[in-house]
Amino acid sequence: MTPSAAPAAREELRGGIRAGAPLALPMLLIGLSFGIEAVTRGWAPATPIAMSLLTFSGAAQIAVLGVLSAGGGVVAAVAAGLLVNLRFLPIGIAVGPSLQGRAWWRAVVGQGIVDVSLSTARLPGGGYDGWRLLGAAAPQWLGWQLGTVAGVVAGPRLGDSGRYGVDALFPAFFLVLLLRELRRPRARLTAVAAAAVALALIPLAPPGVPVIAGCSVVLLTAWRT
Amino acid sequence: MSATVAAIATLALATFAIRAAGPVALGGRRLPRPLSAALAALPAALLTALVVTGAFDRDGALAVDARAAGLVVAAAATLLGARMVTAVLLAAGTAALLRAI
Incomplete structure (x- = not known):
């Protein structure tokens, strides 16, 4: 797959977006819980928003937040985030052999790797497609960013976030996916x-x-x- | 503040590299058969690990709390045919309810 907008590429992109769309709203809710928890634990509003834009990984961001809130240092927090994100490595290894095109394009496609890529980006006949992978990640990306911003805005007005059970959103999201698996x-x-x-x-x-x-x-x- | 910026930048750059590594190194190649077989099992293992740590890890200690009850309700709702958004919201609602009483 090359970075051209050929009809086949557009078709795969659309197919990916359709596969990823049902996860946008649940992802928005988890982003909301991340944003709320970050500001109620004393982060400046820009910090969780920048993190969501640059890292785009709920599990890692929640881990970083958890370590810092438990009194761990910045180094321990970043190490936790990195360890959690190492899970993208085997997903990349599973997806990588199917990807065509130049190395820089494959690096771009890799940025679409999320926890559910192995199911949402899979082609009916086996293997993976780069455009499909990016398309499947797009709705989740949007939900994650909007949710983070909404959580940052709403957080200070809500008080203790545990009261709303938002910390149950994250494991429930993955449980639903696991039950399908x-x-x-x-x-x-x-x-x-x-x-x-x-x-x-x-x-x-x-x-x-x-x-x-x-x-x-x-x-x-x-x-x- | 600068420590925060450094932390966010480090995490972002390393995550970029981790995501790019497989696609860049392996594009167009073939994996040995045992490795492909192992990777076929990855979704179940990864999702389970995320559920378990998300539900039972409370700042580095094992804890069975309102989140676990939320998970049970979400699982039941899913098995009864509920949509994902509904199941996830039921989990949060259950945890909230248990903490309120």
């Missing part, structure tokens, strides 16, 4: 193993590590086959 019987064993590893590491390891370690159980799947 679990229709495949083989995915269930993977999920149980990942849950056990992540749970065991929560009290032991720094933030971010339980997520990466949970992902790494797929290597056992490879060994089994």
Whole structure:
């Protein structure tokens, strides 16, 4: 796929947007919860907004917020965010071989990688398409940015954000996606193993590590086959 | 303030590189079969890890609180055919309700 607006590219872009559109509103709600929590925990309004624009990763941004609020330093917070975002690396490895075009274009397409890319950007016949990947991320990107700004504006008026249960939005969002994934019987064993590893590491390891370690159980799947 | 700017910039640049790495390094190549098999299982593992840490991690300690109840309600709603937005809002509503009483 080249960065031209050929009809096929436009078709894939549209297909991606259609696949990603149902996630825009839930993403807006999580962005809202991030914005509210950031300002109620004393961040300047520009900070969460800049972070959402530049990082575009709910899990990492929430991890950074969590470490700073728990009294961890800036270095520990950034390290947590990076560890959480390492999950994009295996997604990029899964998607990468399907991508055509020059290296700079593939780097641009990679910026469309989000947690759900492996399902939303997948072509019916297998493999992935760059335009489809970018299209699928676009509605989520928009929801995330609008939600962050709305949360920053609304936060100071709401008081304690825990009162509204907004911290339940994030895990619920991923649970709904997980339930779809679990229709495949083989995915269930993977999920149980990942849950056990992540749970065991929560009290032991720094933030971010339980997520990466949970992902790494797929290597056992490879060994089994 | 400058520490915040440095933190945001570091996270942004590193995230850019992490997202670009696979596509740049592997574009047009083939993965060994065991690796593709492992990556096919990745969505389930990743989503599970995100659910577990999002629901049971409270500042580095295990905690079963109102969020867990919200998850149960969201799961039930999804299995009964609710749309994603509805399920997610029910989770927040349940957590809010439990904290109010």
